[in-house]
Amino acid sequence: MFVNKNYRPFEEKVWLAKPFMHGPEQTYMTEAYETNWMTTAGKNIEEVERLTAGKIGVKYCVGLSAGTAALHMALKLAGEAVYGKPKIGFGALFQKKVFCSDCTFDASCNPIVYEGGIPVFIDTEYETWNMDPEALAKAFKLYPEVKIVVIAHLYGTPAKMDEIKAVCDKNGAVMIEDAAESFGAVYRGRQTGSLGMAGCLSANGNKIITGTAGGMLVTNSFEASRKVKKWSTQSREDAPWYQHEELGYNYRMSNVVAGVLRGQFPYLEEHIALKKRIYERYKKGLEGLPVSMNPYDEKNSEPNFWLSCMLIKPEAMCRQVRGERDSCYVPEHGKSCPTEILEAMGFIRAEGRPIWKPMHMQPIYRRNEFIGREGSCLGSSSLDVGMDIFNRGLCLPSHVKMTEEEQNRIIEVIRACFE
Numbered sequence: 001m002f003v004n005k006n007y008r009p010f011e012e013k014v015w016l017a018k019p020f021m022h023g024p025e026q027t028y029m030t031e032a033y034e035t036n037w038m039t040t041a042g043k044n045i046e047e048v049e050r051l052t053a054g055k056i057g058v059k060y061c062v063g064l065s066a067g068t069a070a071l072h073m074a075l076k077l078a079g080e081a082v083y084g085k086p087k088i089g090f091g092a093l094f095q096k097k098v099f100c101s102d103c104t105f106d107a108s109c110n111p112i113v114y115e116g117g118i119p120v121f122i123d124t125e126y127e128t129w130n131m132d133p134e135a136l137a138k139a140f141k142l143y144p145e146v147k148i149v150v151i152a153h154l155y156g157t158p159a160k161m162d163e164i165k166a167v168c169d170k171n172g173a174v175m176i177e178d179a180a181e182s183f184g185a186v187y188r189g190r191q192t193g194s195l196g197m198a199g200c201l202s203a204n205g206n207k208i209i210t211g212t213a214g215g216m217l218v219t220n221s222f223e224a225s226r227k228v229k230k231w232s233t234q235s236r237e238d239a240p241w242y243q244h245e246e247l248g249y250n251y252r253m254s255n256v257v258a259g260v261l262r263g264q265f266p267y268l269e270e271h272i273a274l275k276k277r278i279y280e281r282y283k284k285g286l287e288g289l290p291v292s293m294n295p296y297d298e299k300n301s302e303p304n305f306w307l308s309c310m311l312i313k314p315e316a317m318c319r320q321v322r323g324e325r326d327s328c329y330v331p332e333h334g335k336s337c338p339t340e341i342l343e344a345m346g347f348i349r350a351e352g353r354p355i356w357k358p359m360h361m362q363p364i365y366r367r368n369e370f371i372g373r374e375g376s377c378l379g380s381s382s383l384d385v386g387m388d389i390f391n392r393g394l395c396l397p398s399h400v401k402m403t404e405e406e407q408n409r410i411i412e413v414i415r416a417c418f419e
């Protein structure tokens, strides 16, 4: 339990993640301003697309307004590829089931619903905190007709992509990667985002590099990139007037946003190195406590370490009860829980956060199906890995410019929680 030794709060709040600017961002933004390219076209967008495709190792990239927009476009692509063009008003996934990561941000699965589809949530595994290939295999046994799978790489840690791909191939399904959190992470020598039919990246303000907002869709298909470019600019046909044969969207990236992001590109690897150092320092600083860090496959993957997280061992958990919107706990010597640690960190003005609450536990998706390796869970009592990680885990302050001194004080407070 937290033993308060009158820890001094930080003068300035220590954030979970926040943007960090270096200089070139302003140059490219100003260039857009001075040349009046204050629109959704221009040199900055072209450069962001070229740099992203080059970094990810794919042929094409389309700059969009958000990672969520990229996911929407990717699902529309996949839907049309599998089920054909939808009738107006029905969506490309109308009444079709789509398998999706369960332990993730809701922007991973909402676009399935934008297209009229039904997300079916696949449980998580303990080795990378991502989609469990065994649970996915089981899902295909139950629903062999499903042909699209959305896989998120949580907190910048690559999922078990070889195993997941083998299951998808065996069942003739395509993979969409939600690499919003994992820009720059590598799986067996390849960048996340390059492993499926389409990859989706985010340049939101709290991601590893940012344009203030923005997202990118990456693919090796020229046809797919051409479609996304057209859809995201209101689906204009090649005619002298506004001619429309398909539903359009206003999803293109702004050239000002692209200027910021373009300026951040040279610093991606530096940010990853700083995030990795933060992760290593937590790992070392928390040694001896009954906790572990968010794990990854050290042999086959190199995460971008976007957020450092910790997981409390079951035997070191004090009693914690979470309701729909708040939680409480019973303090106990030698034990702690995420609620207590978050409270203690808040006391010194350090921002932590619970792990993503699994989608199948969200009121909006509670009636959707959830499939774990040991049971299909509508009523049955299966092992629920995502909920277990949610109950015992938390995200730690991880922003790139956090000082060693700040981090040491945070570690001290976490240690005090287990006294």
Ligand SMILES: *Cc1c(COP(=O)(O)O)cnc(C)c1O
Pocket: 066, 067, 068, 069, 104, 105, 107, 108, 152, 178, 180, 181, 201, 202, 203, 204, 213, 214, 215
């Ligand atoms: C941030 C995020 C998104 C959405 O990206 P935006 O650019 O904020 O729209 C999607 N999926 C995951 C897992 C994310 O963390």
